[in-house]
Amino acid sequence: MKTSEDTEQMVREQYTTTTPGTSLERPKNEYVYKIGIYGWRKRCLYLFVLLLLIILVVNFSLTIWILKVMWFSPTGMGHLRVTKEGLRLEGESEFLFPLYAKEIHSRVDSSLLLQSTHNVTVNARNSNGEVTGRLNVGPKMVEFHGQQFQINSKDGKPLFTVDENEVVIGTDKLRVTGPEGALFEHSVETPLVKAEAFKQLRLESPTRSLSMDAPRGINIKAQAGNIEALSQMDIKLHSSDGVLLLDAETVRLPKLPEGTRGGSGISQGLYEICVCPDGKLYLSVAGIGSTCQEYSRVCQ
Helix, strand or coil: CCCHHHHHHHHHHHHHCCCCCCCCCCCCHCCCCCCCCCCCHHHHHHHHHHHHHHHHHHHHHHHHHHHHHCEEEECCCCCCHHHHCCCCECCCCCCCCCCCCCCCCCCCCCCCCCCCCCCCCEEEEECCEEEEEEEECCCCCCCECCCEEEEEECCCCCCEEEECCEEEECCCCCCCCCCCCCCCCCCCCCCCCCHHHCCCCCCCHHHCCCCCCCCCCCCCCCCCCCCCCCCCCCCCCCCCCCCCCCCCCCCCCCCCCCCCCCCCCCCCCEEEECCCCCEEEEEEEEECCCCCCHHHHHHH
């Protein structure tokens, strides 16, 4: 606690320092107080300021080094440029996590290459985040999951369309070059089946029947070869409303059985094939001589 004498002494000191020409005695040195930091505290403060300065210089140098190494610029970073259309990335890039984008396209003079050590997956999502379409390119197969898969030409014409109900090929010609041809487990609808030039066309059903149906007619034509129909059992040519027309210079049936003549007037179930002037065929009961004239009324 300060006493009255101390208070008086402090007032006297202030008066002495502020009033010129006074003859009062100045206080002794024991009443003079030094203001500031001295000794080891001052050295520690200078050391701390120096350390902060060194850290500031190091951080500034690292910032300059990072900006230079990463190729930061006002337009982007490295090969990545920010344009009005979006982001432009030049050269090869590696993405460690999924990439979300609305549109990805390459430059006009180069192609777009997507490469991965395992597989490349492209997903399409709706507004709720659900996957509506997926294209997965793996090391052994290419899978597509979606309601419809379609390949268009550069003019926008559908070339190949696949959905749950059917497969539509929109090209003018479907060419199968495999040595075993094409295998169809069910029916095929097409206006024309044609082989390559100087190649044979073969329609075969190993274990089932082969049926060709058309509402207006079936035309089988070989311009430079023969037409053969082979069957283990029977070959039937049937026309419900029209006629069966064999239009050729010569019609041969080389393996027809030949009957033996029995007693007089007995045909033994043998028949003679007769031909009308208009090409119509009919059977007549075989006899010793020709019996076609007897049944020629069929031609009328």
